[in-house]
Amino acid sequence: MIALIVEQRCNACNLCVEVCPANVFEKAQVGPPTIARQIDCTTCFMCELYCRQDALYVAPDCESPTQVDAEAVLASGQLGRYRRDSGWDEWRGLYPNEQYLMERVFRRARAGDAADERPFPPVADPARAG
Ligand code: SF4
Ligand code: SF4
Numbered sequence: 001m002i003a004l005i006v007e008q009r010c011n012a013c014n015l016c017v018e019v020c021p022a023n024v025f026e027k028a029q030v031g032p033p034t035i036a037r038q039i040d041c042t043t044c045f046m047c048e049l050y051c052r053q054d055a056l057y058v059a060p061d062c063e064s065p066t067q068v069d070a071e072a073v074l075a076s077g078q079l080g081r082y083r084r085d086s087g088w089d090e091w092r093g094l095y096p097n098e099q100y101l102m103e104r105v106f107r108r109a110r111a112g113d114a115a116d117e118r119p120f121p122p123v124a125d126p127a128r129a130g
Pocket of ligand 1: 005009010011012013014015016017032033050051052053054055056
């Protein structure tokens with residue numbers, strides 16, 4: 001379920017608002033959209049796929065909201081992972097359609113484990129690091 005928008009990364013493009021099939025987000029007058037209807041999130045990851053700023057974090061628990069700390073998520077390297085493993089945008093040709101890699105994340109979520117510990121390579125744009 002959508003957990004947070006990292007404000008310092010978001011450029012307010014509102015693509016996530018447009019692609020979300022469950023109308024979870026609300027455009028703001030200025031700045032990042034708000035997560036207005038979190039409970040309606042279906043954990044489809046579309047917003048993560050379309051966010052080229054890697055500013056969104058969708059937690060793998062699709063039943064209930066997950067409380068997360070923005071700094072901890074930034075440090076975890078999880079942001080943008082789904083987009084990368086799906087081979088979108090700058091990852092095209094480098095990670096071609098590796099969505100199956102997310103299986104470990106979902107399996108661990110079902111088992112009640114912590115996040116996957118698989119190492120995550122640094123993102124291409126140094127401005128986004130950490
Ligand atoms: S798609 Fe990403 S950058 Fe664009 S508004 Fe949504 S969170 Fe912000
Ligand atoms: S995971 Fe899917 S349903 Fe949830 S906020 Fe993102 S696009 Fe909307």
